[in-house]
Amino acid sequence: QVQLQESGPGLVKPSETLSLTCAVSGYSISSGYYWGWIRQPPGKGLEWIGSIYHSGSTYYNPSLKSQFTISIDTSKNHFSLKLSSVTAADTAVYYCARQSTADGVDNWGQGTLVTVSS
Amino acid sequence: QPVLTQSSSASASLGSSVNLTCTLSSGHRSYMIAWHQQQPGKAPRSLMKLEGSGRYNKGSGVPDRFSGSSSGPDRYLTISNLQSEDEADYYCETWDSISWVFGGGTKLTVL
Numbered sequence: 706q707v708q709l710q711e712s713g714p715g716l717v718k719p720s721e722t723l724s725l726t727c728a729v730s731g732y733s734i735s736s737g738y739y740w741g742w743i744r745q746p747p748g749k750g751l752e753w754i755g756s757i758y759h760s761g762s763t764y765y766n767p768s769l770k771s772q773f774t775i776s777i778d779t780s781k782n783h784f785s786l787k788l789s790s791v792t793a794a795d796t797a798v799y800y801c802a803r804q805s806t807a808d809g810v811d812n813w814g815q816g817t818l819v820t821v822s823s
Numbered sequence: 824q825p826v827l828t829q830s831s832s833a834s835a836s837l838g839s840s841v842n843l844t845c846t847l848s849s850g851h852r853s854y855m856i857a858w859h860q861q862q863p864g865k866a867p868r869s870l871m872k873l874e875g876s877g878r879y880n881k882g883s884g885v886p887d888r889f890s891g892s893s894s895g896p897d898r899y900l901t902i903s904n905l906q907s908e909d910e911a912d913y914y915c916e917t918w919d920s921i922s923w924v925f926g927g928g929t930k931l932t933v934l
Contacts, residue, residue: 751925764921809857809916
């Protein structure tokens, strides 16, 4: 059974860089699938941030500013998200997920709340 | 890039049935979608994949009360015999070769 677990700081100061990691268990991320990040501001809907293919190719939401970087570490079976120059608008629950172009998201992490505040 | 439109809210009585709708934008009416359920305070849960033909494939552990259907650009999630635990936000999702998009979500209230 695939499980995804986000980790990272719960509080980040404005203009700093946010770094989150998603540890995957029950499946080797080098075997396939896309691995993505989705966020949900308080009281709002889901927003796809971007995804990385197991080969390392990355895809980002064109509607978002290009502050996001997604990377993958197959040796540790995890992938990561970096968001530079955060603002209060980046306050959200961040979910990692397993995705495919056949099924969409089929597994979700439990989510981690990130608050941007001084 | 496709756009998904969902009603912001719906309500139905305990034990009844409800249809939630997700509408694909023009030019994308044949796209497959997925439905996800998000109970209050919890992470989303994948319910099913739904094709334009109306064929659907549910995730593991999804009750038989949940089913899907399609008509043109509309994709439906039907929940029968509504239970209190079905009160949740429901999101549809679609994708193309390099991007994914979510609908705005429907908040379902069980009366």
